[in-house]
Amino acid sequence: MAQLPAGVARPEYDRGQACGIVHFGIGAFTRAHQAAYTDACLAAGQKGWVIAGVSMRSASVADQLNPQDGLYTLTVRAAGQDDTRVIGAVGQVLVAGRDHADIAARIASPDCQIVTFTVTEKGYCRAPDGSLDMARAEEGFYPILCEALAARRDRGVAGLSLLSCDNLSGNGRQPNRLMLEWIDARTPDLRDWFMQNCSTPDSMVDRIVPASSDEDLDALEGRLGLRDEGAVFTEGFSQWVVEDDFAGPRPAWHDHGAQIVPDVTPYEAAKLRMLNGAHSLLAYAGLDHGYSFVHQAMADPELRSLVQQLMTSEAAPTIDAGEGQDLAAYAAELVRRFDNPALNHRLIQIAMDGSQKIGQRWLDTLAIQQARGHSCDAILTGLAHWLHHVSGDVRPVEDPQAETLRGVWRQAGAGGVVLAMFGKGGPIASDWTPTQADIAAIDGRLQSLR
Incomplete structure (x- = not known):
């Protein structure tokens, strides 16, 4: 020293x-x-x-x-x-x-x-x-x-x-x-x-x-x-x-x-659904767009818009903010952090172990918004990119359920994979059940990716 x-x-x-x-x-x-x-x-x-x-x-x-x-x-x-x-x-x-x-x-x-x-x-x-x-x-x-x-x-x-x-x-x-x-x-x-x-x-x-x-x-x-x-x-x-x-x-x-x-819950929910949820969206969609790093994906106008939609319109309304917690300011700060070109945060690193992450990052938000009669276009887009990723056809998949997820793809095919993955008895359990409209939205995006 x-x-x-x-x-x-x-x-x-x-x-x-x-x-x-x-x-x-x-x-x-x-x-x-x-x-x-x-x-x-x-x-x-x-x-x-x-x-x-x-x-x-x-x-x-x-x-x-x-x-x-x-x-x-x-x-x-x-x-x-x-x-x-x-x-x-x-x-x-x-x-x-x-x-x-x-x-x-x-x-x-x-x-x-x-x-x-x-x-x-x-x-x-x-x-x-x-x-x-x-x-x-x-x-x-x-x-x-x-x-x-x-x-x-x-x-x-x-x-x-x-x-x-x-x-x-x-x-x-x-x-x-x-x-x-x-x-x-x-x-x-x-x-x-x-x-x-x-x-x-x-x-x-x-x-x-x-x-x-x-x-x-x-x-x-x-x-x-x-x-x-x-x-x-x-x-x-x-x-x-x-x-x-x-x-x-x-x-x-x-x-x-x-x-x-006394209570971490509102801070935890904001981190998981806003920061981590946006990171996962950037990871899977960014990789499919040919990017390697978070700041590169954030520079894409389409992906930037999706991230902002996920954080402010889809995730933030599901969070009961704590005293002094400003979710709009938090979202703006996250955008600034994601834009940092000095970090070189690799998308493939964030994409690891998605089966263990997307429940609390995306599906909890979907379930809450579904109960309110709302859909979440940005998260459904993220799910399409995640499904494309775990098919195993586009890049190596590092996930403890990688073989299980690939098996679901082989058995259900592109037309049935959404319900097979997220429906009753599927490998991804949550309180969210995809509606026919959700399935159609994800299937449409999957078809464009494949």
Whole structure:
């Protein structure tokens, strides 16, 4: 760190202090968001909040960060300007399969107060009906976490706050329900202790963090004179809204911009239906228009108009705004963020795992508007592009249900795929049932795409 240029801020606190947070899913988003908030707390003199990161699927982040003692740079990008600092909040990265015992011991330690998650929607291992898929859950965080919680109970250690930072509707309530399903099936005598001693606050996180490219890393190396394999790049905007429901101590994240509130619901709904819903529309439609990045798709007048329609006319009217929450201003801010050419946010990255995302991003809005007698032309357009994507005929599909979705296409064909996908018994369950008018609208767009 002593060799870094003078303008690069670096941690000056004791990085050998106690690990108070274990984080499952230590990807780029967490390193640009929760870890940055925690780094600010540590820099302000708070003690005991170093993060132990856990990689769930591969050792790549561990291989990037552990040789660097967990240090990495965070670069905030705006047009024509990069601002880089070193984040010191991550002490170590462990790998779920390889380091099971060490991870469980970290969580079972009295030093640990909070377990956080960014495992993506599919990381919660939900079956199509929303229940816990036990076979998939065996490979997830559930066995390690349950083992550690049982150890805390047996040793008389206090409970934990389990804080999801993923894009799930009710991202505190859902993990609570799923954890209880796992506990009931595997360690039923833990249920009462878990319910009495642990909490699962809802939260909403918002920051655009593209995957770092080799070109990004090369350019940063040229500017710093040092190589950072774990570097992350992000926008200036950052928002974190957390329900005030912790089982024990927490960092003073609120001193550094986080909002601790009684109810996260309106913020969560706006993020999922407006930001994430618009992102998914840009991803599938933008790829079909030949674009690679969000800002390129936003420059297309047709797609820009659809995004604005989705946010302001379709999604926003379904949200019961909280006190002081201005949804029109939020939509305008989102447009400005999507226009940022410095981020290079790849559409194919956003398009991943759509079967796990479109329910809360699109279908909830459709269901609410349908009950009011309204249709949603922009979202139906997005669904046509998503169906085109998951057919598997136009590009590789990264989705946990990729084979199932392709099978529905093969069996139902273009004329029946909408009802087969979203109707009763289909693989995409929701409260929305497509009407004949919806089916005709989607089919018409599909025909033009195919």
